Amino acid sequence: EVQLVESGGGLVQPGGSLRLSCAASGFTFSNYWMHWVRQAPGKGLVWVSRISNDGSSTNYADSVKGRFTISRDNAENTLYLQMNSLRAEDTAVYYCARVQRGGYFDCWGQGTLVTVSS
Amino acid sequence: DIQMTQSPSSLSASVGDRVTITCRASQSISSYLNWYQQIPGKAPKVLIYAASSLQSGVPSRFSGSGSGTDFTLTISSLQPEDFATFYCQQSYFTPYTFGQGTKLEIK
Numbered sequence: 001e002v003q004l005v006e007s008g009g010g011l012v013q014p015g016g017s018l019r020l021s022c023a024a025s026g027f028t029f030s031n032y033w034m035h036w037v038r039q040a041p042g043k044g045l046v047w048v049s050r051i052s053n054d055g056s057s058t059n060y061a062d063s064v065k066g067r068f069t070i071s072r073d074n075a076e077n078t079l080y081l082q083m084n085s086l087r088a089e090d091t092a093v094y095y096c097a098r099v100q101r102g103g104y105f106d107c108w109g110q111g112t113l114v115t116v117s118s
Numbered sequence: 119d120i121q122m123t124q125s126p127s128s129l130s131a132s133v134g135d136r137v138t139i140t141c142r143a144s145q146s147i148s149s150y151l152n153w154y155q156q157i158p159g160k161a162p163k164v165l166i167y168a169a170s171s172l173q174s175g176v177p178s179r180f181s182g183s184g185s186g187t188d189f190t191l192t193i194s195s196l197q198p199e200d201f202a203t204f205y206c207q208q209s210y211f212t213p214y215t216f217g218q219g220t221k222l223e224i225k
Contacts, residue, residue: 035214045154045162045205047214059212095161102168103209104152108161 002026002107004096009112016086016116022079022096022109030054030074033099036081038092039111046092049081050099064090086116120144120208124217130225135196139220141189141206150210153182153191156219157202165204166191198224 008020022034036048049060049070058070069082079096093113097105121144131137141151149169154162164173166182169189179194193200201224206217 044219045156045207045216047212047216050212050214061213099209100167102152103150103214104164104167104207105154105162106164106167106173108163111161 002098004098004107004109006094006096006109006112009094009114011115011117012086013118014087014116017082017084018086018114020081020083020094020096020112020114022081024077024079024098027098027107029072029077034072034079035097035099035105036070036079037095037097037105037108038090039095040089040092043092048094051079083114086114088116090114091116119213120147120211120215122206122208122215122217124204124206124220126220127218128221128223130223131196132225133196133198137193137196137222139191139204139206139222141184141191141217143187143189143208143210146186147208147210149185150208151182151184151189152207152209153180154205154207155200155202156205162205196222 003025005023012018035050051058051070055072067085071080093111095111096109098107100106123142151169153166156162165176165180170182181192204220
């Protein structure tokens with residue numbers, strides 16, 4: 001069964017850091033580009049970042065550029081999102097997602113909640 | 119960035135109704151348009167990709183059409199499990215952008 005499981009969310013103070021993880025199973029992780037998408041409470045979906053299958057190429061939304069870093073460990077089948085200088089507006093459920101050719105997300109994790117508050 | 123605008127933002131309908139949701143892109147995205155369904159508290163689920171291709175396992179009452187800037191998602195006969203929020207998403211350029219969502223409620 002194809003599965004993505006996020007972890008690492010929690011409560012953090014403004015200016016703090018957090019690292020999210022996404023453990024993949026049931027497919028050949030190293031064959032797929034991977035993405036992070038977030039959803040603030042009661043709001044819509046917002047694309048955050050993506051990384052190529054070998055980790056050599058990354059892209060970010062302007063709102064997180066310079067603060068967030070996406071990475072992956074293909075030996076451990078794990079995707080990461082390092083989040084620094086967190087702001088209240090970063091409060092959201094963060095989903096990792098597998099992308100298929102054509103750019104659609106065919107597999108999502110269950111999400112992990114990040115709350116930035118003092 | 120490409121802006122995606124869905125209409126309506128909310129919709130009330132009854133079981134058995136035919137429902138259409140539209141999505142407009144701020145510039146041409148060819149057929150790089152995908153539709154998702156999200157039930158509260160759950161992750162989104164892809165219904166339609168490449169504007170009109172039905173994802174495996176998705177009921178055939180869901181269909182998509184359009185190209186360029188204008189797209190539609192149609193549910194031919196609403197079932198109780200279809201009441202959720204629907205999002206369109208363009209995958210033509212990064213940043214990939216989503217519509218604001220259409221909340222489908224039971225009348």
